[in-house]
Amino acid sequence: MDSTPNSSVYTQNGKLVMDTEGGVTVWLDLELEGNYEISYSRKVVLDSGKNDRISDLNQFWAASDPTSKGMFTRSGQFESYDDMHLYYVGFGGNHNSTTRFRKYDQGEKPVLGEYLEGPYLLQANHDYQIKTICKDGKVSFLVDDVLFFEYKDPEPLTSGYFGFRSTWSRQEISDLTITRL
Template sequence: MKESKLTLFIILLLLFSCEKSKENNREQEVSSNQEENILFKSDFTKTLDLNTWKVEMDSTSKSAVYTDNEKLILDTEGGVTVWLDMELEGDYEITYTRKVVLDSGKNDRLSDLNQFWAASDPTEIGMFMRSGKFESYDDMHLYYVGFGGNYNSTTRFRKYYQGEKPVLGEFLEAPYLLEANHDYEIKTICKNGKVSFWVDDVLFFEYEDPDPLEKGYFGFRSTWSRHEIGDLVVRKLLPNA
């Protein structure tokens, strides 16, 4: 009788070990697939590579874009766009962390955690040739979110196309406005013609575009403020993701 119980215990232990091994293999497979699907990532540990990043800045002596302490720093008195020089197309996801710093910096102001994506230039000017002034992008094709714009009084989503830039979504009050010195987790998804913008896993905007912008460039955007950006990952989305 004791031998039968011992045998049953061994069989159950072996079955449990087998299932645990399968589970671990599945986790490793998912992790491996996620790594394979990464198109670009940066933790900003190195000096800003101007072959990878294109900076358009309304330059003043009080403005600077640089890396420090594993962060991309946008510390500017005027407008700035920092483009990733990689054209993205198809279905993809962009994630990063970002904080609007409010302390004793010369440019500190709680405003304008912004971004462009799926951006292209239909004019003869060409990509990465703008002044950094906000109005210089009016004739481009792109999606835009201005999180906490206009002195942190508005959060808006727009599509720029053929000289038009209608507001497709807008919030005017908390919790859709900025908090100072908060580490936001920002996620942008382009999938099957639908775009969405998430903040700390909360959906801010979603738009199923009847005429989607199918490829283009991603850029961090801001004006007159100081931002710390980290842990950027651009990942290709699989059909069943």
């Protein structure tokens, strides 16, 4: 997590809460491999909290660190992940003006899909049902059962870590399930 004074990550009422002024990644400390599905509920809260802002319902998956830095040693600043191998979706990034899918490969992070309009941007206080599927070299990202991105990777990332990512917002996450396919 960025070293910002008004940031915290905690659990409350069975939910993971990321209430941060700066960037944060909460990693699952279990490496995933092969074919799997990740699903969870996530809400970007807009109310009276000091960090409430509609932006950055993001995630990393199939993440690995080809450097000597160490997988979980990064600062929380977004740029500190640039040299990793991973898939990334930034849902409602850039002050809720973009939704992008990327594959990071040691400094290269091309945009593989992008939306700039309505149904692909965030709504306040909506419980999104997020599903990520990795199967036989194809990755899919769905929101409320709507396919946002699908990519048949010619050089798939077949193992790695999953992380919830955000910056400057308050988000609640619940009902995480990971299923081997």
